[in-house]
Amino acid sequence: MASYPIRIRALLKGDVTSITAIVSHPMETGIRKDDAGKTIPAHYIQLLTVEVNGKKVMESQLNTAVSTNPVFNFKIKGAKVGDKVVVSWVDNTGEKGSGETTIIPG
Amino acid sequence: MIHRIAVAVVLALVIQPAGAQDKPAAVKKGAKPPAAAPAEPKDAATLEFEKFRTQMEQEGNPAELHEMRGEELWKAKRGAKGISLAASCDLGLGVGVVKGAYVQMPRYFADAGKVMDAERRIVWCMVEKQGFKFDDLAKRPFASGDYTPEQTALVTYVAAQSTNMKIAVPLKDPHVKEVYEIGKEVVTYRAGPYDFSCNTCHGEDGKRIRMQNLPNLSTPQGALTAVLGWPGYRMTGSVMLTHQWRMNDCFRQQRFPQPKYASDTVTALLTYMTANANGHMYKGLGIKR
Numbered sequence: 001m002a003s004y005p006i007r008i009r010a011l012l013k014g015d016v017t018s019i020t021a022i023v024s025h026p027m028e029t030g031i032r033k034d035d036a037g038k039t040i041p042a043h044y045i046q047l048l049t050v051e052v053n054g055k056k057v058m059e060s061q062l063n064t065a066v067s068t069n070p071v072f073n074f075k076i077k078g079a080k081v082g083d084k085v086v087v088s089w090v091d092n093t094g095e096k097g098s099g100e101t102t103i104i105p106g
Numbered sequence: 107m108i109h110r111i112a113v114a115v116v117l118a119l120v121i122q123p124a125g126a127q128d129k130p131a132a133v134k135k136g137a138k139p140p141a142a143a144p145a146e147p148k149d150a151a152t153l154e155f156e157k158f159r160t161q162m163e164q165e166g167n168p169a170e171l172h173e174m175r176g177e178e179l180w181k182a183k184r185g186a187k188g189i190s191l192a193a194s195c196d197l198g199l200g201v202g203v204v205k206g207a208y209v210q211m212p213r214y215f216a217d218a219g220k221v222m223d224a225e226r227r228i229v230w231c232m233v234e235k236q237g238f239k240f241d242d243l244a245k246r247p248f249a250s251g252d253y254t255p256e257q258t259a260l261v262t263y264v265a266a267q268s269t270n271m272k273i274a275v276p277l278k279d280p281h282v283k284e285v286y287e288i289g290k291e292v293v294t295y296r297a298g299p300y301d302f303s304c305n306t307c308h309g310e311d312g313k314r315i316r317m318q319n320l321p322n323l324s325t326p327q328g329a330l331t332a333v334l335g336w337p338g339y340r341m342t343g344s345v346m347l348t349h350q351w352r353m354n355d356c357f358r359q360q361r362f363p364q365p366k367y368a369s370d371t372v373t374a375l376l377t378y379m380t381a382n383a384n385g386h387m388y389k390g391l392g393i394k395r
Contacts, residue, residue: 007170020166026252068344071166 006099010085011106017079018106019050021072021087021099029064045070045089052076052103053083079103152319155395159335162393169262169339169391172254172346176263179256180204185236195231197224197264208268209388212377214281221285223376225261225350226368232257244367248354249345261348262337262391269390273333275381282377285370289378292371293323302360304375308332329382335392342395349376 007022023045030042044066050058057076072087079085081103088098148156180191197207198215212223218230232238249258276282293304300306304323307313311328313320322328336349353372357365365372 005171005174007166007174009166022166022168022170024168024171067341069168069171069339071162071168073165 004097006087006097008085008087008099008101010079010083010101010103012079012081012103013106015077016075017052017077017083017103018073018075019085019087021050023048023070023072023087023089023097025069025089025091025097027064027066027068027070031064042092045091047090048072049088050074051086051088052079081105151317158395159393163389163391167339167391167393168344169337169346169393170266172259172262172337172339173266173391174263175254176259176261176266179260180263185232185238187235187237189236191228191231191236191260194235195228197227204264204267206268206271208265209271209273210276212282212285212373212380213276214279220370221281221373221377223349223373223380224264225257225348226373228260228264229257229368232260247367248351249347250343251345254346258337258346258348258351261350262346265337266391268388271388273330273380273383273386273388275377275384277381277384282381285374285377286381288370289374289376292374293378298361300361302362304356306360323379323382326382326384326386329379330386332379333383334389335394338392338394340394347394 004024006024009020011018025045026043027045028040028043030039030044032040034040042064044064045062048058048060048062049056058074060072062070083103084100085103086098086100088096090096183190192202194201196202196215196217197204198210198213199205199207208224211227212221214221215227215230218227218234222230229240229243232243233240243255243257246253247255247257249255275286277286293309296303296306303309307315307320308323308328311322311325313322319331321331323332333349336352337347339346350368350372353375354365354367357363
């Protein structure tokens with residue numbers, strides 16, 4: 001299967017780390033039809049998980065309201081420069097994806 | 107190709123005095139100063155669009171996903187000749203040098219004997235250095251639906267490496283200057299069933315189509331507005347689009363025949379408007395509604 005890249009930026013300012021993740025995914029709702037009139041099957045991320053240094057800090061249940069190639073941004077406390085951030089997802093077909101980065105000063 | 111442009115220019119001169127265009131029926135209030143474009147009062151909608159654009163460009167632009175793919179394509183050994191662009195393609199600053207290259211194009215390439223914009227040069231490298239066939243690349247050169255052509259990803263990667271650099275089309279080069287002047291004539295050339303020229307929409311300040319403001323390409327500020335944001339990710343359709351695509355779509359909107367992909371005419375137009383923005387900052391990958 002094609003690999004889906006994730007671009008992650010994790011910037012620490014003061015005691016707050018701002019994490020931005022741009023996730024590549026078609027996020028197909030399952031209610032669109034192609035030009036031939038056939039329904040395009042649903043294909044969307046259902047679970048998005050963020051871990052910092054192996055510890056889960058955020059888990060998000062997504063649905064078809066989220067757009068194609070979604071951009072997520074969230075802020076966490078208690079992390080430091082050099083910590084490893086992993087963003088991973090599972091979609092409704094069982095496909096998985098993940099990406100990682102380290103926290104840098106923002 | 108230059109001869110066809112020369113003929114088109116001659117025809118344009120014969121049919122209509124060079125530089126002339128219809129004034130709108132309504133009388134403009136007050137004369138516009140001829141030199142630098144005055145700051146235009148912006149309506150609430152325009153301000154909101156700009157706020158959204160700035161926020162998205164700073165926070166996270168899906169265009170970066172295409173940049174990542176473009177970087178992979180740039181570095182991978184590909185094509186019939188099995189060589190990477192990184193090892194074979196000169197974008198004007200030396201073989202494999204990407205940083206700063208996008209803002210110094212269009213420029214003249216002696217090995218091709220032509221002035222080329224970024225997308226055209228990348229396609230040239232793919233054909234001449236890697237062994238791809240131009241007709242294959244020109245078959246479906248722009249993104250739509252789930253499909254993003256390889257040259258789009260490459261242009262995205264190359265452009266991103268010129269983020270926050272000054273636009274510097276080398277106008278002192280006589281080849282570039284010649285193509286610039288051709289572009290300047292092409293924007294006045296009226297054709298198609300509406301008799302539109304580029305200038306019909308982009309030749310004056312303060313024009314708008316529905317909710318889309320139309321930059322005046324002949325002024326530095328207008329030209330900059332036109333150049334910034336390309337290549338850009340269009341949220342409607344979730345597609346990555348290049349400046350070459352934009353020229354193609356303008357022709358469509360004017361009900362002109364499609365320009366040949368990566369043609370001299372398109373390069374002339376891109377040279378004209380990009381050089382008019384010389385000295386100003388290119389902010390990198392754009393995002394559009």
